Amino acid sequence: MSRGEVAQTAKAYQVPAIERSMLILQALQQHGPLGLADLVSETGLSRSTCYYLVRTMAKAQLVESDEETRKYHLGIGLVELGSAATEQLGYLGVIKRYIFDLLEEMDATFVIYRRLDRGRVAIVDKVEPSHRLRVTVPLGTTLPIQGGSFGRCFLAYDHPTAVREILNAGLQRYTEQSITDVDRFLSEINGVRERGWALDREGFALGVSTVAAPMLRDGQPLLVVGAVAMAATLADDATVERWGRRLREICDSASTALHRHPRGSSGLDGGVALDER
Amino acid sequence: MSRGEVAQTAKAYQVPAIERSMLILQALQQHGPLGLADLVSETGLSRSTCYYLVRTMAKAQLVESDEETRKYHLGIGLVELGSAATEQLGYLGVIKRYIFDLLEEMDATFVIYRRLDRGRVAIVDKVEPSHRLRVTVPLGTTLPIQGGSFGRCFLAYDHPTAVREILNAGLQRYTEQSITDVDRFLSEINGVRERGWALDREGFALGVSTVAAPMLRDGQPLLVVGAVAMAATLADDATVERWGRRLREICDSASTALHRHPRGSSGLDGGVALDER
Numbered sequence: 001m002s003r004g005e006v007a008q009t010a011k012a013y014q015v016p017a018i019e020r021s022m023l024i025l026q027a028l029q030q031h032g033p034l035g036l037a038d039l040v041s042e043t044g045l046s047r048s049t050c051y052y053l054v055r056t057m058a059k060a061q062l063v064e065s066d067e068e069t070r071k072y073h074l075g076i077g078l079v080e081l082g083s084a085a086t087e088q089l090g091y092l093g094v095i096k097r098y099i100f101d102l103l104e105e106m107d108a109t110f111v112i113y114r115r116l117d118r119g120r121v122a123i124v125d126k127v128e129p130s131h132r133l134r135v136t137v138p139l140g141t142t143l144p145i146q147g148g149s150f151g152r153c154f155l156a157y158d159h160p161t162a163v164r165e166i167l168n169a170g171l172q173r174y175t176e177q178s179i180t181d182v183d184r185f186l187s188e189i190n191g192v193r194e195r196g197w198a199l200d201r202e203g204f205a206l207g208v209s210t211v212a213a214p215m216l217r218d219g220q221p222l223l224v225v226g227a228v229a230m231a232a233t234l235a236d237d238a239t240v241e242r243w244g245r246r247l248r249e250i251c252d253s254a255s256t257a258l259h260r261h262p263r264g265s266s267g268l269d270g271g272v273a274l275d276e277r
Numbered sequence: 278m279s280r281g282e283v284a285q286t287a288k289a290y291q292v293p294a295i296e297r298s299m300l301i302l303q304a305l306q307q308h309g310p311l312g313l314a315d316l317v318s319e320t321g322l323s324r325s326t327c328y329y330l331v332r333t334m335a336k337a338q339l340v341e342s343d344e345e346t347r348k349y350h351l352g353i354g355l356v357e358l359g360s361a362a363t364e365q366l367g368y369l370g371v372i373k374r375y376i377f378d379l380l381e382e383m384d385a386t387f388v389i390y391r392r393l394d395r396g397r398v399a400i401v402d403k404v405e406p407s408h409r410l411r412v413t414v415p416l417g418t419t420l421p422i423q424g425g426s427f428g429r430c431f432l433a434y435d436h437p438t439a440v441r442e443i444l445n446a447g448l449q450r451y452t453e454q455s456i457t458d459v460d461r462f463l464s465e466i467n468g469v470r471e472r473g474w475a476l477d478r479e480g481f482a483l484g485v486s487t488v489a490a491p492m493l494r495d496g497q498p499l500l501v502v503g504a505v506a507m508a509a510t511l512a513d514d515a516t517v518e519r520w521g522r523r524l525r526e527i528c529d530s531a532s533t534a535l536h537r538h539p540r541g542s543s544g545l546d547g548g549v550a551l552d553e554r
Binding site: 014015017018019022028029032033045052053055056057058059060061062073074075076078079080081082083084085086088089094097098122189254257258 | 291293294295296298299302306307310329330332333334336337338340350351352353355356357358359360361362363365366368370374375476479521533534
């Protein structure tokens, strides 16, 4: 089959109504409740197509319409499907989907760390690029929390007293780049809390640098995602900065997708909604 | 327009591809990962229809396919849409959707309670049947926690010492049916923890009975849903039992939809997954 034929076959595989309904769902996801006219202009679909689609989606509770405002919003059917999808993917499955997006743009091996106890961290999963030359780590490896950027991502959210206790027990010199001064280590940790990501340049293993960011839940790191690369790859600050920001972004996206904090009128995250309606 | 014409028009509004894709999503939601042959037999769709639909849905990440097992499962796109839907509906919006299912089968006014502090509860929302004769309550009303079945749903998950302190301050006699004996009140509370729902027969207001169940999050009541009815409606135990079980069910469904606890290989809810893969 020629490339053209492959493309044509691939196109023929698509069901237009599904693609169109995705346009509607994405518009609602992005903009919140929209009326039919807004949906038409956001999706570029005809008014009648839009109408048939939302009617059908409303029946499946993928969207719901507000009787008063005549606007459509995402429905309870999606809450249930999203819940089932999360069960099927698992936490790691969800964060890994976001990591896949980074494979193209960052020449790194992605490692997911979980904290075991105050002083130790375990590697619980990884996403590796397919090319041969890369830094790799065995799953299940246990690492000391002072070891690299990953550890600082956990420590940054600990109580300062607890951090001092861990650090006062002594900072190990893994390489000549390891930070062994407690005050310098603490200032690195402060930097992590401000930026939302951490950098380690050959402080844990010579020739290997890591940028890492925590995925937070209720303000605490649930897990940490690290991008492990050859030191040369992370030699310039612009790359480090870009990687740090991207890791921060995907951790935030995964966190939002997994742990919703509905705002507004629910009255369950702050005051009580006592309005008479 | 005759009824027949209305039905026909309503049918014409439906887009078959959306309805068919819902059959696929529901099969995956219900059974977990399925191969194409299983999808065909579960949905009753033809093999080629199924194939085109999953291909299109895979492109939108509504489903994903596992390269090894060749099975399809729900995808990350649904996690994101579900997250956005929860934001748009809010907690109360979600629990209310489940309550709507009860309107047909239970002749009650449904009240959602939130705890204000140790001793007080507020009515934060309600769902009422449309017929005229019903028990109603104003939103925002603050009620004492010893007042009815709703309060016992909160107290059942408090520390026993805290409960004793609240009860030792004195149990009020609202009606001649009120439980004013501390030990009997405590045994009612134990019953709630075992069954997952509570009953109050005219103990707070004469002529009014209530069945209530807590919606739990991490083992604590986030809110309580009560079915408030004329005492006569809840005169027989079979009805009480049925209402209690149904309230328990919808609270569990809403809780699962809102607060997922993925099981299995994620390694984040228990031990660490240390398998080499």
